[in-house]
Amino acid sequence: MVPAPYYVAIVDLDSGPTVEAISGSQVDSEQIEAGARVELVLESIGTDEEGEEVGAYRFAPARNGWS
Amino acid sequence: MGVGLHPFGRWPEKTAQELVREAATNALDMAGVPFRDVELVTCGRVQPSSGGAFEAVSELGMTGVPIISTDMACASSSTAFRQACQAIESGVYDIALVVGFERMERGLVQANTEGTYKDKLGMGLMPPRYALKANAYMDKYGATSEAFAEVSVKSHKNAQHNPNAHHQKPLSLEEVMNSRMISDPITLYHCCPTSDGASAAVVCAKDVAPRYSSKWIRVSGWSMGTPKYEDSESLETDADLTDAVAKRIAGEAYERAGIGPEDVGVTQLHDAFTSGEIVRIEALGLCGEGEAADKTMRGETGIEGTIPVNTDGGLLSRGHPLGATGVAQIAEIYSQLLGEAGARQVEGPPKVGLCHNAAGGANAGIVVHLFER
Numbered sequence: 001m002v003p004a005p006y007y008v009a010i011v012d013l014d015s016g017p018t019v020e021a022i023s024g025s026q027v028d029s030e031q032i033e034a035g036a037r038v039e040l041v042l043e044s045i046g047t048d049e050e051g052e053e054v055g056a057y058r059f060a061p062a063r064n065g066w067s
Numbered sequence: 068m069g070v071g072l073h074p075f076g077r078w079p080e081k082t083a084q085e086l087v088r089e090a091a092t093n094a095l096d097m098a099g100v101p102f103r104d105v106e107l108v109t110c111g112r113v114q115p116s117s118g119g120a121f122e123a124v125s126e127l128g129m130t131g132v133p134i135i136s137t138d139m140a141c142a143s144s145s146t147a148f149r150q151a152c153q154a155i156e157s158g159v160y161d162i163a164l165v166v167g168f169e170r171m172e173r174g175l176v177q178a179n180t181e182g183t184y185k186d187k188l189g190m191g192l193m194p195p196r197y198a199l200k201a202n203a204y205m206d207k208y209g210a211t212s213e214a215f216a217e218v219s220v221k222s223h224k225n226a227q228h229n230p231n232a233h234h235q236k237p238l239s240l241e242e243v244m245n246s247r248m249i250s251d252p253i254t255l256y257h258c259c260p261t262s263d264g265a266s267a268a269v270v271c272a273k274d275v276a277p278r279y280s281s282k283w284i285r286v287s288g289w290s291m292g293t294p295k296y297e298d299s300e301s302l303e304t305d306a307d308l309t310d311a312v313a314k315r316i317a318g319e320a321y322e323r324a325g326i327g328p329e330d331v332g333v334t335q336l337h338d339a340f341t342s343g344e345i346v347r348i349e350a351l352g353l354c355g356e357g358e359a360a361d362k363t364m365r366g367e368t369g370i371e372g373t374i375p376v377n378t379d380g381g382l383l384s385r386g387h388p389l390g391a392t393g394v395a396q397i398a399e400i401y402s403q404l405l406g407e408a409g410a411r412q413v414e415g416p417p418k419v420g421l422c423h424n425a426a427g428g429a430n431a432g433i434v435v436h437l438f439e440r
Binding site for chain 1: 184185187188189190195198199202203206250251308
């Protein structure tokens with residue numbers, strides 16, 4: 001499991017669907033607010049039983065206003 | 068016709084049979100119904116460590132009756148209650164005993180996400196889901212975290228008058244606000260405890276009830292169900308921020324009963340975490356959207372308030388032995404409508420009571436019952 005603390009958000013994608021996601025590991029609480037634009041980040045969350053790296057989708061505040 | 072509880076709390080030295088025996092005996096004695104007259108037993112329980120339903124009710128007697136066990140997570144015994152009611156409504160049986168029980172491990176209860184990506188990402192835990200409800204509510208209506216903390220203060224205040232409650236000590240707003248952070252703004256005392264306990268109720272056909280007792284309340288409305296995709300824009304995330312499902316299910320129950328939320332005099336609702344109470348007060352129609360936080364802060368959800376909610380302490384203080392919670396809610400409504408709730412009694416006594424019991428996790432069920440005396 002991802003080490004705490006982490007942030008959980010409901011993200012409305014520009015294309016329509018909604019996803020529940022956790023924040024990237026570099027995101028801190030001062031960057032989080034309801035309604036903020038975010039972008040996708042892909043990060044490793046550890047390794048599986050066979051030692052293979054496991055990646056996950058996470059969110060981070062959008063850079064340059066895009067998401 | 069009768070209700071009974073084994074006090075909720077930590078009972079590591081007791082077996083499930085002992086918990087159930089005390090709760091069921093209390094309910095049968097109150098109803099004046101000997102166990103040999105019971106024709107059906109329905110049972111709500113969740114965790115395998117609790118033991119089987121057959122074994123749990125074995126000490127009541129071996130009379131050959133059907134025993135049906137139901138697992139619907141936190142809404143198990145309210146579902147078992149519904150099964151008993153429907154069996155009686157069918158005309159096959161006249162008297163049923165409903166029991167709920169649980170013996171729980173300490174620590175966080177996880178929604179049923181084991182092995183899924185949600186589990187691996189830490190999104191299968193209940194506190195973040197309720198924290199999302201709280202944060203969305205605060206963002207939408209400008210409420211403060213104090214309102215959610217006040218739910219816990221009120222809950223513990225009510226529970227000091229409930230000898231069956233897990234936590235019977237009042238807490239101040241500061242104690243709730245300053246307790247250990249779990250998932251902002253949910254601190255430790257915003258969370259219900261995991262508890263051991265049992266609850267029981269005797270359900271009887273209306274024309275048979277007078278043979279045993281003159282003290283009974285009537286099931287006047289009910290509904291149960293699971294989410295529809297179109298219930299809420301946020302439903303696909305499981306978070307159901309506004310409890311749109313509860314709103315729909317409660318509406319069906321009101322329609323069956325031919326009454327409205329304005330008729331409800333006392334409510335027991337699923338407050339596993341404080342934000343659940345504020346959001347669900349609104350979903351059940353007990354006040355307008357965006358009003359519940361303010362009403363909570365003004366004491367209107369207290370025993371002497373205009374919309375008394377969780378008069379026995381609710382899940383937050385009475386405790387939440389998963390399988391026992393639904394019938395414990397019904398037991399409190401029974402006491403309230405008959406004017407037998409002692410120091411917790413709502414003035415009147417009220418004529419209509421509502422129970423809302425929710426199961427957690429994706430596609431999870433809601434059970435709503437309306438009772439009248």
